Amino acid sequence: MLTAYNEKQERVLARNALRDALYFCPICHEQLILKQGNKNIAHFAHGRQCAHHSSGETLLHYKLKLLLFHILSNYYNDVQLEPYLSGIQQIPDIVVGDNAIEVQLSPLPVQQMRKRTEGLQCAGYRVTWLTTLPKYRQGIYHLNQLQQSCIDPVHCVMYGIHPINYRLYRLNNMMSLTARHFHADCEPIAYEQLLADDARSCVGMTTVRKLATARIIQYVIQCRRKKSVHDPVLSLIYQMKLTEAQVIQLTGFIFPEQIHVHTHPVLWQLKVFAALRYQHDPYHALAHCIKLRQFATRTYSSRAIIEQLVERYRKIIKL
Ligand SMILES: [Zn+2]
Incomplete structure (x- = not known):
């Protein structure tokens, strides 16, 4: 996690955390370990597995969350990084107004993703899932399980982040050819356009x-x-x-x-x-x-x- 609560119940960014202070998980209240260092992005870690969090947040995940947070903060006043929503006991990656953004890079069973979506929807949020951009070979996109789970099937679109240059792309008009292969049109999209991006205007596929x-x-x-x-x-x-x-x-x-x-x-x-x-x-x-x-x-x-x-x-x- 990039944020945690201090002893005064104030949310603190790991980058601004003090070495000798105590920090706690908002969900399980366990004391967290502060990890700072030259190679690391400062973050908090559980000493043991916390059932509420997906384990294995990678460096790239921290990087992308921070990037998203900083860019969106330039355009919106109400951007929150990892806010703890006590009503549903969830910590979405980014919240802007009634939009919740989840960045998912490591494989996660789709049932768990849906549970998170449902929780956020019950709390009144519109949920957008971001993952890495699928590989493209010989005119075809190759999607792993996670990338397929992130497709919005109503509008046949998905959002993918390039794993090296971190640019955001939208795959439009997605057409499933086989279990993993898809046709799609790929368009770069600015992070600040993500929430205003009306994927609903994409009608998906209508012909055979x-x-x-x-x-x-x-x-x-x-x-x-x-x-x-x-x-x-x-x-x-x-x-x-x-x-x-x-x-x-x-x-x-x-x-x-x-x-x-x-x-x-x-x-x-x-x-x-x-x-x-x-x-x-x-x-x-x-x-x-x-x-x-x-x-x-x-x-x-x-x-x-x-x-x-x-x-x-x-x-x-x-x-
Ligand atoms: Zn915890």
Whole structure:
């Protein structure tokens, strides 16, 4: 933590803390250890694990929090660094008015992120999650679990900080291609614009797209390489005696709901196609194989998403 309470219950920035004074955690009241030094950013640490805090705040995390705090303080009067919100027993990284900003760099289960979001929302805050900018290779963004959790699925945007130059970027029009690969437009955005940034003007994806033929073929080749007779894609292709051309024609549709889906579009579309061909219930077939993505900001009804996907797929292949 960058701040703590002194014996007079005043909040003190670690940088201004005194070596021989006592400082306490606002949540668990444990006495904290002040860590200062040439290499360190001054901060407070728990002697033992405090259940209320995520452990392992890194140097980069401290740096980014301070950077955000200093930049926003130039533009807003009411910027708070790590304020303790006693009503919900949470310490968001930055609060400006009714906006709360959480900077998350280390992996954290999405359930915990959502719990924090819900707590802050109950206390009346609008929550924005920032994480590191995803890697970009050959026109595709590669998102880890944490980065995927930070996506705002309503507007198909996420905010990412460049880990070396610390600049802030917004990925717009995010389109999920596979479990980790996304298409997106990347735009730099000034930190001071973050709170005024109306991501709500981004409508996300509204039309149906198709995965490039080369990507569909590449995926099937990957499945073949696994050399497993149990590979679901290969079994489905074999079972239905589909040619490569048919697989390309029948699968690889990217519907707007794909942002919620981890499962590769070729796989789940083959499953639904098989269910329709053999007159099984396509909803159950899909519900059985699909893995849905979870987000830090809100929850969704998986039933509604799966029904929507089945309906859209049936419509597009006219079955
Ligand atoms: Zn504590």
